[in-house]
Amino acid sequence: MNHRTQDLTGRIALVAGATRGAGRAIARELGRAGAVVHCTGRSTAGRPSDSGRSETIEGTAELITASGGTAHPVVVDHLDPGAVRDLVDRIEEEQGRLDILVNDIGGEAYVQFGLPLWEYDLDAGLRLFDTGLKTHLLTSHAALGLLARNPGGLVVEVIDGTRAYNVSHYRETVFLDLTKTAVDRLAFAEGHELADHGGTAVSVTPGWLRSEMMLEAFGVTEETWREASEANRGRADAVPPYEFVISETPAMLARGISALAADPGRAAWNTRSVSSFELARHDDLRDQDGSRPDAWSFLRAMEQAPAGDLEVGDYR
CATH class of the missing domain: 3.40.50.720 (NAD(P)-binding Rossmann-like Domain)
Structure with missing residues (x-):
């Protein structure tokens, strides 16, 4: 890091x-x-x-x-x-x-x-x-x-x-x-x-x-947010939404x-x-985990391609 x-x-x-x-x-x-x-x-x-x-x-x-x-x-x-x-x-x-x-x-x-x-x-x-x-x-x-x-x-x-x-x-x-x-x-x-x-x-x-308020709103913690987000890939209206993987x-x-x-x-x-x-x-x-998330590019890309076609690692 x-x-x-x-x-x-x-x-x-x-x-x-x-x-x-x-x-x-x-x-x-x-x-x-x-x-x-x-x-x-x-x-x-x-x-x-x-x-x-x-x-x-x-x-x-x-x-x-x-x-x-x-x-x-x-x-x-x-x-x-x-x-x-x-x-x-x-x-x-x-x-x-x-x-x-x-x-x-x-x-x-x-x-x-x-x-x-x-x-x-x-x-x-x-x-x-x-x-x-x-x-x-x-x-x-x-x-x-x-x-x-x-x-x-x-x-x-x-x-x-x-x-x-x-x-x-x-x-x-x-x-x-x-x-x-x-x-x-x-x-x-x-x-x-x-x-x-x-x-x-x-x-x-x-x-x-990924603030305190956002974690609480999605019912996740700093330890569970990534797994919970990835589990909702391709699911509409899920909480937390898949896009939270770029947080x-x-x-x-x-x-x-x-x-x-x-x-x-x-x-x-x-x-x-x-x-x-x-x-x-x-x-x-970099962020605390050593990554450098490019959220705005990722969100734009998701508008153009299904979530299954995107690798979040390309934007972190």
């Missing part, structure tokens, strides 16, 4: 939405590489998340410090402009700069699959739009002035699906489709505004993320983002939409 620790010593990072999944892994990887990581979320001891899960922002900070990093956990509602501004003011007062901003707040708790727009619960749809997009916009509005003061700043907007994939694929519900594609466009726009200040903004998507842990995304932050040539990625696979291939990185 190839996992080179990047050197981000002296860099100041803010990871918004770092309680679990990709955000937690990114915060942990940045801390392991030497960055001072301000990690935020709303889930804290005694106050569970919207999805009712047990992970907390304090737990993320403990993982960072256990890896030898420096973490500052902060409970923040990123839909509250005043709270976000207070957070950035605190970073400015304590650190004097901001070098890396990762926006990873999702809103998946409000997704209602299988419903057309006119049947979708409007409050849930607007909540998805707010938590999945508005939080990113409010955080960037408050933080980019500080980040742009010094050249070399990096903004990462975590999305679902590359720009090339999403342009020709409907993402199952109107609210989800608009939210995820708008976040990509936000990174594109931020990159244009940061370019004159020596900054870089990119949207980055994982492949099929990846949050670590591959986190390693790629850490490498991007440490790359002196990162400006070449400005305004782009990239996948965890592209970043891993560029820096010769």
Whole structure:
């Protein structure tokens, strides 16, 4: 397995939405590489998340410090402009700069699959739009002035699906489709505004993320997911679906983002939409099991050929 620790010593990072999944892994990887990581979320001891899960922002900070990093956990509602501004003011007062901003707040708790727009619960749809997009916009509005003061700043907007994939694929519900594609466009726009200040903004998507929530939703574990997925080859509507064989842990995304932050040539990625696979291939990185899943290519290939004609090993 190839996992080179990047050197981000002296860099100041803010990871918004770092309680679990990709955000937690990114915060942990940045801390392991030497960055001072301000990690935020709303889930804290005694106050569970919207999805009712047990992970907390304090737990993320403990993982960072256990890896030898420096973490500052902060409970923040990123839909509250005043709270976000207070957070950035605190970073400015304590650190004097901001070098890396990762926006990873999702809103998946409000997704209602299988419903057309006119049947979708409007409050849930607007909540998805707010938590999945508005939080990113409010955080960037408050933080980019500080980040742009010094050249070399990096903004990462975590999305679902590359720009090339999403342009020709409907993402199952109107609210989800608009939210995820708008976040990509936000990174594109931020990159244009940061370019004159020596900054870089990119949207980055994982492949099929094998997060804690996804494992639980499919009723599998990190030890059983592969066998369960392969057993459903050729079976429609099976759980987990066969396509889950191409899934990846949050670590591959986190390693790629850490490498991007440490790359002196990162400006070449400005305004782009990239996948965890592209970043891993560029820096010769791999997932925890030593593989390098190319989920988006695999999913496209499955649209063209029966599952029986594809070898998942060709895409890992």
